[in-house]
Every structure is written in structure tokens, then in C-alpha cells.
Amino acid sequence: xxxxxxxxxxxxxxxxxxxxxxxxxxxxxxxxxxxxxxxxxxxxxxxxxxxxxxxxxxxxxxxxxxxxxxxxxxxxxxxxxxxxxxxxxxxxxxxxxxxxxxxxxxxxxxxxxxxxxxxxxxxxxxxxxxxxxxxxxxxxxxxxxxxxxxxxxxxxxxxxxxxxxxxxxxxxxxxxxxxxxxxxxxxxxxxxxxxxxxxxxxxxxxxxxxxxxxxxxxxxxxxxxxxxxxxxxxxxxxxxxxxxxxxxxxxxxxxxxxxxxxxxxxxxxxxxxxxxx
Amino acid sequence: xxxxxxxxxxxxxxxxxxxxxxxxxxxxxxxxxxxxxxxxxxxxxxxxxxxxxxxxxxxxxxxxxxxxxxxxxxxxxxxxxxxxxxxxxxxxxxxxxxxxxxxxxxxxxxxxxxxxxxxxxxxxxxxxxxxxxxxxxxxxxxxxxxxxxxxxxxxxxxxxxxxxxxxxxxxxxxxxxxxxxxxxxxxxxxxxxxxxxxxxxxxxxxxxxxxxxxxxxxxxxxxxxxxxxxxxxxxxxxxxxxxxxxxxxxxxxxxxxxxxxxxxxxxxxxxxxxxxxxxxxxxxxxxxxxxxxxxxx
Numbered sequence: 001x002x003x004x005x006x007x008x009x010x011x012x013x014x015x016x017x018x019x020x021x022x023x024x025x026x027x028x029x030x031x032x033x034x035x036x037x038x039x040x041x042x043x044x045x046x047x048x049x050x051x052x053x054x055x056x057x058x059x060x061x062x063x064x065x066x067x068x069x070x071x072x073x074x075x076x077x078x079x080x081x082x083x084x085x086x087x088x089x090x091x092x093x094x095x096x097x098x099x100x101x102x103x104x105x106x107x108x109x110x111x112x113x114x115x116x117x118x119x120x121x122x123x124x125x126x127x128x129x130x131x132x133x134x135x136x137x138x139x140x141x142x143x144x145x146x147x148x149x150x151x152x153x154x155x156x157x158x159x160x161x162x163x164x165x166x167x168x169x170x171x172x173x174x175x176x177x178x179x180x181x182x183x184x185x186x187x188x189x190x191x192x193x194x195x196x197x198x199x200x201x202x203x204x205x206x207x208x209x210x211x212x213x214x215x216x217x218x219x220x221x222x223x224x225x226x227x228x229x230x231x232x233x234x235x236x237x238x239x240x241x242x243x244x245x246x247x248x249x250x251x252x253x254x255x256x257x258x259x260x261x262x263x264x265x266x267x268x269x270x271x272x273x274x275x276x277x
Numbered sequence: 278x279x280x281x282x283x284x285x286x287x288x289x290x291x292x293x294x295x296x297x298x299x300x301x302x303x304x305x306x307x308x309x310x311x312x313x314x315x316x317x318x319x320x321x322x323x324x325x326x327x328x329x330x331x332x333x334x335x336x337x338x339x340x341x342x343x344x345x346x347x348x349x350x351x352x353x354x355x356x357x358x359x360x361x362x363x364x365x366x367x368x369x370x371x372x373x374x375x376x377x378x379x380x381x382x383x384x385x386x387x388x389x390x391x392x393x394x395x396x397x398x399x400x401x402x403x404x405x406x407x408x409x410x411x412x413x414x415x416x417x418x419x420x421x422x423x424x425x426x427x428x429x430x431x432x433x434x435x436x437x438x439x440x441x442x443x444x445x446x447x448x449x450x451x452x453x454x455x456x457x458x459x460x461x462x463x464x465x466x467x468x469x470x471x472x473x474x475x476x477x478x479x480x481x482x483x484x485x486x487x488x489x490x491x492x493x494x495x496x497x498x499x500x501x502x503x504x505x506x507x508x509x510x511x512x513x514x515x516x517x518x519x520x521x522x523x524x525x526x527x528x529x530x531x532x533x534x535x536x537x538x539x540x541x542x543x544x545x546x547x548x549x550x551x552x553x554x555x556x557x558x559x560x561x562x563x564x565x566x567x568x569x570x571x572x573x574x
Contacts, residue, residue, distance in 0.1 A: 230344040234410040
């Protein structure tokens, strides 16, 4: 497996757009050609070689090292291969991604997986607002794929999400699953206020009971739903340890809602959370 | 050719192309998975009048099923895609959907797509929920004990039906004991089912009848009670004949099932088995010929 490493040598002044850097876009290019690639940097464009040290050969794996919050759209439009990110990249990581995987070690800005249409994003750290949300001007959020955040996430996780799976191992901010159309969001930490507001369909699995359950969700009782082990088996193919934590939902309290929007969505509270009234 | 003193006829089983799918039926425990699978594969011995041939392929451990619960792999065979679609709808809808705690999944990854839960979801009357996990789509249909989870599509592959062999024995008890040994051994072979009751058929048939409306009738040449009346295939010492019919996903599976089945039937002392033969139609109807002596070499 060939691997190309781009190490940020000079911190960008203003926003640096990394969307041209994906394994398939760089495939077949020599190190010199890659150094001459021009990246949008603030209001100008700058040769990649002025900002990054280039090592290795372009192929299946692209490593972006030492990214800072000014580095936007890392792995955007990824179709195949792997993008490994270290550092604390900025907004819109994995924007409009179609396939492949992005692995991040560090904290990420807002808009992880905006408009995502496939693939896997795993952030070993925390992320900002609007994970799996909508691209500017779009009416739907992520349409496919999986996003795993091992730390905390900001507000509006899965905003207008249409399909796919988001797992946040830590806490989330307010409006988790805001106006969600379908798909699945799992929060293994605490969830902020107004979870599932405006939710049409989809599933919101919460390990901890929110301080107040939304008024437009109705309780249905506690059940051992067949869907839960199926979800756990699916997750086991991605992360076995994470899959075991889904066992908390083996028996879950089901709330249907948002009743103001048809009531076909659901919040599943893990048995332990459901008991902690 | 002889195995443990049993004569193996120099003949072949004649088999036909069919369409097949594998479904995985799971439930809260093995007992309820089996209830669902047995109901679903009931009245499915022959396509002549049952619409399909179906049976339980093997039990599955929780780590082999999509939802991590105990289950069974079931195979269904028909003569056409259209009929298979109908049988899946009816059998899963009436026997698996209705069975407590059950769920139903596709058991093949390759082949032509065929609706499984795609239409059954409407039982949810608008309350059904779709879930796409990876590249598979599932339906969650609310039912009175919780929810029925069903994969949207299954896969249909080309398969083979009608592999067979005949156990010619001294008497009924010997034939039955040999058939039971054979079935027990054949149930360990993946990719095959023996669709008749207990895997064994006593009413072997031939094509056609003296009665115009009957497409099949008794295989009179192998009926011991007619030995004096027709040009029988049976010697005087044969008191009973039992047939084992095999449907399989490919020729290799049927070969293997035939091999282990015949060897098991001929096993032991004083087994009472005199001959092993096979049913065919002269080789002109079915494109698949399973030659007993080649398989047992």
C-alpha cells in the first residue's frame, strides 16, 4: 500500500482549503507535481510545497500531519482510500465525502461530514457543531455513511440528516438530531437540550436521559427491540468495543416523536438512563 | 461397484435447473427460530403441488446471524424467479412475520435481487421504519410483541433440484434405518436441503400417468408390491425402497451430499441394504446428471 505524507510546515494565515487533497486526486502525481499544486489560502493561492513537507508516494493512503484550525475541508469529496489526519483541523472535514475513510487524531472544527454520501469518518477527539449536517443551500444533511466521534460534539448533530449513522461517545450540545429526516444517531454521553426537535423519522439513541424530555415526544414503554442487536452487529464490523456499548440499549425506553412532525421518529433511552428519572 | 457389500448401480440421478434463495430466520432463542423456520418450510416437499421446495439447511450460532441471535438458514427452491418471489412473500409473511420474536434476513450476498421485506413492510400500515446499515436496508415493522425486523431484499441464484438416490433394502425397517443414517450425515453438508418429510420420500414418481390430468404418478417399476404385475426393477429380495431427494445451490454440494448420504446408508453390520440406485428419465429431460459411481470413487 503506497502512502503519501504531507506535514504542515508553515501554519496558514487565514483559511487554507485542503479539498483538492484526496488519494484519488493525487494518484499518479510525482512529489514535484504535488508540491506545485496550488491551494486556496486566504484570498490567494499558494503552492502546496510552500506550506507542507512532502514525503512518500501518492496512492491509497494520504496522511495530513500537524493540521491546525485554519486547515479547512480535509478529505472533502473523498471517494476511496484513506485519509489520516493528525492535529486539530478546522471546519468541514469530510465535506461531501462519497466513500473511503478519514481517520483523525485530534479535535475537529464544525461541520464534520457535511452532506456526506458514504464512507467512514472516525475522529479520535472532539468535534464542533453540525456534524453530518447540510451543505450550504441544501435541504438535507448526510445521506449515507458513518461518523464516529470518540469525544464530545457540539450543537445540532445530524441536522436534517437523511440517512446514515453518527456515534458520539461523549456529550453533545443542544438540538441533537435537529429536524432529522431519517438515519441513526447514538449519543453515549450526555445530550444537550431540545434533542430531536422537529424530527420527522429516524432514531436517536441516548445513553443518558436529557434533563427534560421534549414535550412533543410521547413515551411508548420499555422494550428489547430487535433492531438494537442488528445495529450492534453492524457496529462490530467497524469497532468491536463500541458495539459492546450498544448493549446498554438491549432494553430501551422508546419515545415517539416529534409529534408535531408526524411522530415517526424515536428516541431510545438506554435502560439505565430510563430508570434514572 | 460395492460399498460394505451394497451394490451401487451404474446409473445417474437426473436433476433440473431451479432458482433458489437462502434466508436466515432468527428469534429470541433456538426454539422459536425453529418454530418459524419449520412453519415457513412446511408443505414444501415438491414443486409439483407445493409451489416450492424448501427446508432447513442448518442451525446458526448467534455469531453467524446478522442480529446476533440464534437462527436457522433456510433454502427455498422454485422453477422460476416469479414463483420464488411469490413463495417468499407468502411464506415469510404468514410464517415468520407471525412467529413471536422472529426476524428474517437474506442469507446470500450475490445473485439477482428479490423483494423480501420490501412489500411485507406494508403490514406496518405506515408505522414501519426503514434502516440502512452499511449497504443493507432493513424494515422494522411494529407488531404486538415488539417489532419484526426484515431485510428489504434477498438474493436469488441459479440452483439445482432433483438430485437423488434410492435405497433398496430387505424390508421397510432396514430401508428406513438406512435413510435415517443418510439424512443425519447429509444434514452436515452446506448448500443442500432434502425437502421431503424427514428428508425421505417413499412415493418416488415418474413423469405422467394413465390419467390425463396427472403430471406425475407412482414409480411402478420400483414398487415391490407390483413385482409380479409389471417389468419391475426390483429383485425378489428387495422388500422396500426409499428415495432421498436433494436440492442444492451447486453441483459440488449435491455431489458431496450424495457421497456422504450413500456411505452412511451402507454403514454398519446387518444393515439390510441390498442396492443403491438413482432416479432418472433416460437423461433427456434434466441437464444435470449425478453419476453414482463417479461420485463414490
